[in-house]
Amino acid sequence: xxxxxxxxxxxxxxxxxxxxxxxxxxxxxxxxxxxxxxxxxxxxxxxxxxxxxxxxxxxxxxxxxx
Amino acid sequence: xxxxxxxxxxxxxxxxxxxxxxxxxxxxxxxxxxxxxxxxxxxxxxxxxxxxxxxxxxxxxxxxxxxxxxxxxxxxxxxxxxxxxxxxxxxxxxxxxxxxxxxxxxxxxxxxxxxxxxxxxxxxxxxxxxxxxxxxxxxxxxxxxxxxxxxxxxxxxxxxxxxxxxxxxxxxxxxxxxxxxxxxxxxxxxxxxxxxxxxxxxxxxxxxxxxxxxxxxxxxxxxxxxxxxxxxxxxxxxxxxxxxxxxxxxxxxxxxxxxxxxxxxxxxxxxxxxxxxxxxxxxxxxxxxxxxxxxxxxxxxxxxxxxxxxxxxxxxxxxxxxxxxxxxxxxxxxxxxxxxxxxxxxxxxxxxxxxxxxxxxxxxxxxxxxxxxxxxxxxxxxxxxxxxxxxxxxxxxxxxxxxxxxxxxxxxxxxxxxxxxxxxxxxxxxxxxxxxxxxxxxxxxxxxxxxxxxxxxxxxxxxxxxxxxxxxxxxxxxxxxxxxxxxxxxxxxxxxxxxxxxxxxxxxxxxxxxxxxxxxxxxxxxxxxxxxxxxxxxxxxxxxxxxxxxxxxxxxxxxxxxxxxxxxxxxxxxxxxxxxxxxxxxxxxxxxxxxxxxxxxxxxxxxxxxxxxxxxxxxxxxxxxxxxxxxxxxxxxxxxxxxxxxxxxxxxxxxxxxxxxxxxxxxxxxxxxxxxxxxxxxxxxxxxxxxxxxxxxxxxxxxxxxxxxxxxxxxx
Numbered sequence: 094x095x096x097x098x099x100x101x102x103x104x105x106x107x108x109x110x111x112x113x114x115x116x117x118x119x120x121x122x123x124x125x126x127x128x129x130x131x132x133x134x135x136x137x138x139x140x141x142x143x144x145x146x147x148x149x150x151x152x153x154x155x156x157x158x159x
Numbered sequence: 160x161x162x163x164x165x166x167x168x169x170x171x172x173x174x175x176x177x178x179x180x181x182x183x184x185x186x187x188x189x190x191x192x193x194x195x196x197x198x199x200x201x202x203x204x205x206x207x208x209x210x211x212x213x214x215x216x217x218x219x220x221x222x223x224x225x226x227x228x229x230x231x232x233x234x235x236x237x238x239x240x241x242x243x244x245x246x247x248x249x250x251x252x253x254x255x256x257x258x259x260x261x262x263x264x265x266x267x268x269x270x271x272x273x274x275x276x277x278x279x280x281x282x283x284x285x286x287x288x289x290x291x292x293x294x295x296x297x298x299x300x301x302x303x304x305x306x307x308x309x310x311x312x313x314x315x316x317x318x319x320x321x322x323x324x325x326x327x328x329x330x331x332x333x334x335x336x337x338x339x340x341x342x343x344x345x346x347x348x349x350x351x352x353x354x355x356x357x358x359x360x361x362x363x364x365x366x367x368x369x370x371x372x373x374x375x376x377x378x379x380x381x382x383x384x385x386x387x388x389x390x391x392x393x394x395x396x397x398x399x400x401x402x403x404x405x406x407x408x409x410x411x412x413x414x415x416x417x418x419x420x421x422x423x424x425x426x427x428x429x430x431x432x433x434x435x436x437x438x439x440x441x442x443x444x445x446x447x448x449x450x451x452x453x454x455x456x457x458x459x460x461x462x463x464x465x466x467x468x469x470x471x472x473x474x475x476x477x478x479x480x481x482x483x484x485x486x487x488x489x490x491x492x493x494x495x496x497x498x499x500x501x502x503x504x505x506x507x508x509x510x511x512x513x514x515x516x517x518x519x520x521x522x523x524x525x526x527x528x529x530x531x532x533x534x535x536x537x538x539x540x541x542x543x544x545x546x547x548x549x550x551x552x553x554x555x556x557x558x559x560x561x562x563x564x565x566x567x568x569x570x571x572x573x574x575x576x577x578x579x580x581x582x583x584x585x586x587x588x589x590x591x592x593x594x595x596x597x598x599x600x601x602x603x604x605x606x607x608x609x610x611x612x613x614x615x616x617x618x619x620x621x622x623x624x625x626x627x628x629x630x631x632x633x634x635x636x637x638x639x640x641x642x643x644x645x646x647x648x649x650x651x652x653x654x655x656x657x658x659x660x661x662x663x664x665x666x667x668x669x670x671x672x673x674x675x676x677x678x679x680x681x682x683x684x685x686x687x688x689x690x691x692x693x694x695x696x697x698x699x700x701x702x703x704x705x706x707x708x709x710x711x712x713x714x715x716x717x718x719x720x721x722x723x724x725x726x727x728x729x730x731x732x733x734x735x736x737x738x739x740x741x742x743x744x745x746x747x748x749x750x751x752x753x754x755x756x757x758x759x760x761x762x763x764x765x766x767x768x769x770x771x772x773x774x775x776x777x778x779x780x781x782x783x784x785x786x787x788x789x790x791x792x793x794x795x796x797x798x799x800x801x802x803x804x805x806x807x808x809x810x811x812x813x814x815x816x817x818x819x820x821x822x823x824x825x826x827x828x829x830x831x832x833x834x835x836x837x838x839x840x841x842x843x844x845x846x847x848x849x850x851x852x853x854x855x856x857x858x859x860x861x862x863x864x865x866x867x868x869x870x871x872x873x874x875x
Binding site: 122 | 432433446447451671672676677678679681711714716718719720724725727
């Protein structure tokens with residue numbers, strides 16, 4: 094199981110990438126910071142960065158306002 | 160400048176002061192009733208404590224009114240000021256005007272900001288702020304001519320239009336001596352809708368060099384346009400002296416250039432791959448809000464709709480003409496102020512004419528679009544044009560329309576009550592008919608224009624509606640209609656709307672993503688800290704003449720490495736440098752927050768002085784916190800059922816919908832009350848929301864008359 098932002102949970106699947114998590118969560122906003130177990134993932138590596146089981150994934154949207 | 164042959168009712172000759180460190184050192188007082196015109200000094204105390212912009216507005220308004228003053232009283236003022244950084248051209252978003260008055264919607268002070276050229280031009284005509292007092296006995300125009308050093312109160316002739324787009328052309332034709340001079344003129348106007356409603360807005364003009372025509376930005380919230388027309392002011396006209404990038408006489412122009420250049424590079428590099436403000440403007444938010452279930456749909460019942468792609472940013476990017484970055488003040492590279500040229504009006508008194516429609520911006524698209532079940536771009540453009548030219552706030556109009564549409568579909572209203580209007584969700588023709596009724600001051604539009612709070616009372620008293628249901632679904636706080644974000648799943652943003660000074664406007668705090676999506680502020684203390692910091696931070700923009708957008712709508716990804724990325728610390732540092740570079744005051748980031756805290760608490764005390772500003776006035780409609788109807792519950796049943804299990808340990812399988820709704824309501828409203836406790840404590844306020852004398856002393860606003868207001872409210 095993967096934990097998203099210390100609250101939401103997603104079932105883990107082998108080979109799952111950061112991009113797949115963003116798609117599953119419908120996180121479409123472009124300005125996000127993604128970290129896995131405290132390590133920030135570069136934007137251009139989302140599609141190729143695998144997410145391990147039991148990972149603590151943080152997806153911080155830099156959206157501070159209308 | 161032309162001297163139009165208009166009767167002069169009063170004239171004041173002055174020596175246009177040269178700016179120094181962002182200030183002219185004087186404010187202009189005009190009484191449109193008595194003809195009194197005065198120059199008033201800006202003291203060092205004013206600059207230190209109130210800074211400028213909204214701070215000056217509040218301080219001057221405080222001196223002008225009484226405890227019992229209401230919006231229509233002659234002593235009520237409209238005050239307009241930009242702030243010490245307003246009018247610089249080195250940093251994006253530095254041309255804002257901030258207007259304040261006692262609001263017809265809320266009976267407390269409203270502040271609202273706009274782009275356009277008026278605020279900076281007022282400074283370049285020699286004035287840090289403009290006070291307008293009195294109710295004129297005839298239609299007037301206030302002319303502030305910085306070129307000749309004259310202020311004139313002019314009688315407006317019968318052929319002077321009222322609606323903004325027509326009035327702007329009329330003013331340009333009479334006052335501008337040449338095409339070039341049009342660039343040095345700016346107007347503030349309202350429209351016929353402002354005359355017959357409480358949701359009147361101010362239009363601030365700018366002369367668009369590329370289009371060679373006038374455009375307008377709106378100070379929309381709280382009915383300031385209503386006050387303008389009640390004073391029988393047709394227009395404010397300012398003529399700036401020629402100006403340059405250093406006309407503010409800043410302390411360190413090189414600092415401004417260096418900080419600005421870095422920010423311009425950041426925008427050029429990142430905007431095209433982030434929000435694309437330069438091509439889509441704020442309308443980019445429409446699809447994002449829908450994707451995250453946050454777009455108001457059908458009076459804030461739902462957060463998504465399958466037709467949203469018909470009105471999202473991609474659509475508007477195609478509709479905006481010229482396809483050029485388009486700013487509302489010189490030097491702004493965010494350039495979000497887009498427009499649709501040659502739009503042919505389809506309805507009403509201007510049918511068949513071709514006009515420029517500014518925007519539409521996110522709030523307008525969501526407010527008069529999705530929230531009313533309208534997903535037709537042409538209807539949204541038509542409503543946008545008419546709201547602007549009639550001088551009506553698109554947010555209050557949209558949220559009020561959504562409310563009456565739900566009332567209509569719920570059987571609270573029928574055609575006999577609406578004068579024949581079929582106000583079902585999505586009925587574009589009825590929406591436009593209603594808008595024209597407001598401008599004419601007739602039919603159901605006359606009642607509608609008073610806003611949600613007064614409609615609730617009328618529907619209960621005259622139409623037999625259930626008051627509790629109206630309170631639940633009528634989306635206003637303090638009398639101000641909600642702006643266009645769904646807050647049911649963000650307790651912090653419920654506070655962002657409810658725990659405000661002015662009412663339900665998001666420009667104090669917008670915490671939905673930090674709270675609901677990022678889960679960065681999970682505890683009450685976290686939320687209270689955010690509801691302290693962000694309202695103070697955003698208030699600071701309104702003290703200085705800045706637009707909020709360059710702060711956080713385009714950001715170098717290096718910000719991810721910051722300790723508190725939500726604050727965008729490297730942009731905060733930019734503002735420290737710019738403020739010091741203009742005013743010569745050496746400040747820190749904490750100092751900026753302290754400046755705002757003084758003004759913010761002063762505004763809270765101002766509300767107390769006017770009989771509001773206590774805990775009971777920070778209440779929110781339940782729909783802001785949770786689902787009101789069975790339909791809402793069913794639309795997100797999986798989420799709500801899960802929350803009953805996780806939050807309350809209940810078994811939703813064993814509960815009816817009524818029980819589930821009641822359980823949610825009890826829990827969510829209890830959470831809101833706990834949030835209020837935490838926020839008041841963080842802000843240094845009593846449990847009833849009253850700033851303590853210690854807080855006022857700490858902030859340097861412990862003036863005797865301010866302390867007296869607070870002490871009268873506190874228990875012995």
